[in-house]
Amino acid sequence: MKNPKRFLVLLLFAFLLVGCGPQTTGSTENSEEKKDDEKIVIGVSMLNLSNEFIVQIKDGIEDKAKELGVEVVITDAEKSADKQLQQVDSFIAQGVDAIIVNPVETEASSPAIEKAKAAGIPVINVNGVTTAEPDAFVGSKDEESAEIAIDFIADQLGGKGNMVMMHGHPGQAAEIKRTDGAIEALKNYPELKIIAEQTANWSREEALTLMDNWLLAYEGKINAVFAQNDEMGMGALQALEKAGQNDIVLISIDAIADALQAVKDERLDATVFQNSTAQGGGSVEAAVKLAKGETVEKEVFIPFELVRKENVDNYIK
Structure with missing residues (x-):
């Protein structure tokens, strides 16, 4: 070989063209395609799923998630604020798109809200408030x-x-x-x-x-x-x-x-x-909008209604 140094330089240049250029272009396209195809995933921490009313809220969440084509991961805090915080930590680690919290306590559940917001994940309170302010609240007064x-x-x-x-x-x-x-x-x-x-x-x-x-x-x-x-x-x-x-x-x-x-x-x-279905469904609607970067109402209040014998048939399913 007459000029080994020149050969090595040409070989290195060819390697860089083949190995780097096309790979960078392909990587960007794949990333964008994956983002477009991703299903929104919402983490949900419920107060206590042994309580019938809380189960009704959960059902409302699941029904609305199915309607909107999003995935929900539902956990039961079992009336423990510490467990609720652990569940939110887990959702953050999983990289969910939004988190719905049905707070165990006003004060003790606040660190869970703060952690979600600090991680840049939209957080919605349903049916309960916390001292820490979520991105949205859906419930009743x-x-x-x-x-x-x-x-x-x-x-x-x-x-x-x-x-x-x-x-x-x-x-x-x-x-x-x-x-x-x-x-x-x-x-x-x-x-x-x-x-x-x-x-x-x-x-x-x-x-x-x-x-x-x-x-x-x-x-x-x-x-x-x-x-x-x-x-x-x-x-x-x-x-x-x-x-x-x-x-x-x-x-x-x-x-x-x-x-x-x-x-x-x-x-x-x-x-x-108390309209549990509307609360659960409304929290999912807010979560989806926030996950997409859209604006939502800060508070959505659903009115209570008195049920007596005269109108009870309107509420029995």
């Missing part, structure tokens, strides 16, 4: 549900009497706001008094025990019961029926299937309908 309940009790009792109130899990947004709404509404009825209030943690079983205790402690003094959700309302109903107390007014919130049937059967005086 829980104060309104309590105001409806207190107005109903006042109407049934002629504006005066003694009532007891069952609280949800302390620190959760619905419990805080339903309590605030009840206290505010009671200002309109100075002769309607709360003589006992305690948490039953959204639980039918705990509410049954609590109502048993109250019937013993306040024998003959209770005129009405306000349970902050239907699970507790149904527990209170069991206790009242067992004790033969048919003259005590009872109202609860959510309009789950058991409560609606009890209203129809004239066993439960009323429930307050």
